[in-house]
Amino acid sequence: xxxxxxxxxxxxxxxxxxxxxxxxxxxxxxxxxxxxxxxxxxxxxxxxxxxxxxxxxxxxxxxxxxxxxxxxxxxxxxxxxxxxxxxxxxxxxxxxxxxxxxxxxxxxxxxxxxxxxxxxxxxxxxxxxxxxxxxxxxxxxxxxxxxxxxxxxxxxxxxxxxxxxxxxxxxxxxxxxxxxxxxxxxxxxxxxxxxxxxxxxxxxxxxxxxxxxxxxxxxxxxxxxxxxxxxxxxxxxxxxxxxxxxxxxxxxxxxxxxxxxxxxxxx
Amino acid sequence: xxxxxxxxxxxxxxxxxxxxxxxxxxxxxxxxxxxxxxxxxxxxxxxxxxxxxxxxxxxxxxxxxxxxxxxxxxxxxxxxxxxxxxxxxxxxxxxxxxxxxxxxxxxxxxxxxxxxxxxxxxxxxxxxxxxxxxxxxxxxxxxxxxxxxxxxxxxxxxxxxxxxxxxxxxxxxxxxxxxxxxxxxxxxxxxxxxxxxxxxxxxxxxxxxxxxxxxxxxxxxxxxxxxxxxxxxxxxxxxxxxxxxxxxxxxxxxxxxxxxxxxxxxxxxxxxxxxx
Ligand SMILES: Nc1ncnc2c1ncn2[C@@H]1O[C@H](COP(=O)(O)OP(=O)(O)OP(=O)(O)O)[C@@H](O)[C@H]1O
Ligand SMILES: [Mg+2]
Numbered sequence: 001x002x003x004x005x006x007x008x009x010x011x012x013x014x015x016x017x018x019x020x021x022x023x024x025x026x027x028x029x030x031x032x033x034x035x036x037x038x039x040x041x042x043x044x045x046x047x048x049x050x051x052x053x054x055x056x057x058x059x060x061x062x063x064x065x066x067x068x069x070x071x072x073x074x075x076x077x078x079x080x081x082x083x084x085x086x087x088x089x090x091x092x093x094x095x096x097x098x099x100x101x102x103x104x105x106x107x108x109x110x111x112x113x114x115x116x117x118x119x120x121x122x123x124x125x126x127x128x129x130x131x132x133x134x135x136x137x138x139x140x141x142x143x144x145x146x147x148x149x150x151x152x153x154x155x156x157x158x159x160x161x162x163x164x165x166x167x168x169x170x171x172x173x174x175x176x177x178x179x180x181x182x183x184x185x186x187x188x189x190x191x192x193x194x195x196x197x198x199x200x201x202x203x204x205x206x207x208x209x210x211x212x213x214x215x216x217x218x219x220x221x222x223x224x225x226x227x228x229x230x231x232x233x234x235x236x237x238x239x240x241x242x243x244x245x246x247x248x249x250x251x252x253x254x255x256x257x258x259x260x261x262x263x264x265x266x267x
Numbered sequence: 268x269x270x271x272x273x274x275x276x277x278x279x280x281x282x283x284x285x286x287x288x289x290x291x292x293x294x295x296x297x298x299x300x301x302x303x304x305x306x307x308x309x310x311x312x313x314x315x316x317x318x319x320x321x322x323x324x325x326x327x328x329x330x331x332x333x334x335x336x337x338x339x340x341x342x343x344x345x346x347x348x349x350x351x352x353x354x355x356x357x358x359x360x361x362x363x364x365x366x367x368x369x370x371x372x373x374x375x376x377x378x379x380x381x382x383x384x385x386x387x388x389x390x391x392x393x394x395x396x397x398x399x400x401x402x403x404x405x406x407x408x409x410x411x412x413x414x415x416x417x418x419x420x421x422x423x424x425x426x427x428x429x430x431x432x433x434x435x436x437x438x439x440x441x442x443x444x445x446x447x448x449x450x451x452x453x454x455x456x457x458x459x460x461x462x463x464x465x466x467x468x469x470x471x472x473x474x475x476x477x478x479x480x481x482x483x484x485x486x487x488x489x490x491x492x493x494x495x496x497x498x499x500x501x502x503x504x505x506x507x508x509x510x511x512x513x514x515x516x517x518x519x520x521x522x523x524x525x526x527x528x529x530x531x532x533x534x535x536x537x538x539x540x541x542x543x
Contacts, residue, residue: 058437082443090441097434100453112442161442 003070004031005168005201011064013050024050026225035199039212039233042222048205052173056090086116086165093174095154099146105157106142112164131160135190152183171203188215209252213237221245273535280531286524294342301335305491313507327510328503337517339491348474351411352466359419360462367427368450381417389414393476397485404487407480411473419462426458467529471522478518493518
C-alpha cells in the first residue's frame with residue numbers, strides 16, 4: 001500500500017467564546033492520495049475553512065497530526081516551513097481579497113517564482129507568460145493591476161499562482177462559489193485539466209453538492225467540527241447515511257445528473 | 268467627481284495651496300534673489316520697511332536685509348518641517364508596522380516605548396535633545412522627529428492590525444514569503460494612507476517647534492530662521508516692532524497654509540474614513 005500524500009489524524013482546533021472553549025474542528029482525520037480530489041462539505045460553521053487554515057499552517061492546531069509527503073508538517077517552522085509551502089498551495093474564495101490591492105498580475109506571479117528560486121530574474125517574465133497561458137489567459141494581462149481584471153480572470157490568476165511552485169496539493173476553499181455559472185464551469189474544467197496533466201491533488205471545499213459530485217473522487221461531510229460521514233463522492237451524495245448528509249442533499253438544488261458526471265467515473 | 272475638482276471647490280484648501288506654493292517659491296528662489304549671505308550687513312541699522320526700495324522690508328538691529336532674512340528663513344522652516352515630518356512618519360510607520368504585525372512581546376515592548384515618548388511633552392524632548400547634542404540642522408530635525416513619531420506609530424499599528432487579518436496576507440504566507448517582506452512590502456504600503464493623513468499636522472507642528480527652538484537660541488547658528496528673527500527683534504520691540512511682526516506673520520501664514528492644504532488633500536482623497 002502506497003503512503004497517502006496527506007494524512008490528517010485527530011486534528012483539533014478550539015476557540016474560546018464567552019469564557020468556554022468550543023471545538024471548531026474536533027478530532028478530524030482523513031487522507032488524500034496523490035492526484036486525488038477530496039471534497040470537504042458541510043453546513044456553514046462546520047469547520048471547513050478552519051481545516052483549510054490548519055493545513056496551510058495559517059493557524060496552529062491544538063491537537064492532531066498532519067503528515068504531508070511523508071513528513072511531519074506540523075513540526076516544520078521558519079525557513080523549512082516556508083520552503084515546504086511550495087508543495088502545498090491554496091486558492092481563496094474571494095480572488096479580489098486574496099491579492100494585495102496594489103499588485104499587478106506580473107508581481108503576483110513573480111513572487112512565488114522569486115521566493116522559491118524557481119527561475120532567475122531574467123527568466124521570470126517568460127515563466128509568467130507560460131503560467132498565464134497554462135491557465136488560459138493572454139500574456140498581455142501581465143501588466144494589468146489586479147483590480148483591472150474580471151473575477152474569473154482573477155481566479156485563474158490565483159490558480160496560476162498556486163501552480164507556479166509545482167505543488168502536489170492545492171486547497172481550494174470555496175474557490176468557485178463566488179463565480180457565475182458559466183465561469184464556474186470553465187474554472188472547474190481548468191482544475192480537472194491541471195489535475196490530469198500534472199497529477200495535482202485537491203482538497204476541494206464547497207457547499208455545492210452538484211459541483212462536488214462533478215469534480216471530487218471522495219467526500220468528507222462535516223458537522224459541527226466532526227466528520228459525519230465520508231466515502232465515494234457519488235455514493236455518499238446519492239445515498240447519504242448521516243442526518244447532516246441527508247439534510248445537505250435535501251437542501252441542495254436538484255442535482256443535474258447529466259452535467260455532473262461523477263469524478264468516480266473518471267478513475 | 269475627481270479629487271482635484273473636489274479640492275478646488277473648497278476655498279480654504281485653495282487658500283492653503285496658494286500659501287504653500289508661495290512659500291515653496293520663496294524658499295526655492297532665496298539664493299536666486301539673495302545670493303549673498305543673508306547674515307551680511309546690507310545697509311544702515313533699523314531701517315523701517317518701505318523706505319528704501321533696495322531694502323523693501325528694511326533692516327534689523329545689525330543692518331541686515333530683512334527680506335533676505337525672510338526668504339532664507341522660509342527655506343529653513345520648510346526644510347526642517349518637511350524633513351522632521353518625513354523622519355517622524357518613517358519611524359512611526361516602521362515601529363507601528365512591526366508592533367502590529369508581530370504582536371506579542373514585540374508589540375508590548377514597542378508600544379510601551381511609544382507610551383513613554385508620548386508622555387513627555389514633545390517640545391521638552393526637543394529642547395533637551397538639542398541642549399545635549401548641540402544645535403545643528405540635522406540635530407534639530409532629529410529632535411523634532413523624536414517627539415512626533417508616536418502619532419504615526421499608533422495609527423500605523425491600528426491599521427496593520429486590521430490589514431494583517433486579510434486574505435492577501437494569508438496568501439503571501441502561503442507562497443512562503445518571509446514575514447519581514449510581508450510586513451514591509453505587503454502590509455505597510457496598504458497601511459500608509461491614514462498615516463500620511465497626519466502629515467499636515469506634523470509638518471505644521473514641526474515648523475512651529477523649529478521656530479520655538481530658534482527663538483530660544485537652539486537653532487542652527489549658521490542658518491537664518493524666523494524664530495531667530497523674532498528673538499532678534501524682541502530686543503528692539505518698541506523701537507522697531509516690524510522686526511518681530513514680519514517673521515511672526517510669515518510663521519502664522521505658513522502653519523495655516525500647510526494645515527489648510529493638508530486638510531484639503533485629506534478631505535478630498537477621503538482617507539479620513541480610515542481614521543477614527
Ligand atoms: N478566529 C475565530 N475565533 C473564534 N471562533 C472562530 C474563529 N474562526 C472560526 N471560528 C468558529 O469556528 C467555527 C467553524 O468556522 P469555519 O469558518 O471553519 O466554518 P466553515 O465551515 O468554513 O463555514 P462557511 O461555510 O460559512 O465558510 C464557526 O463556529 C466559527 O464561528
Ligand atoms: Mg468557510
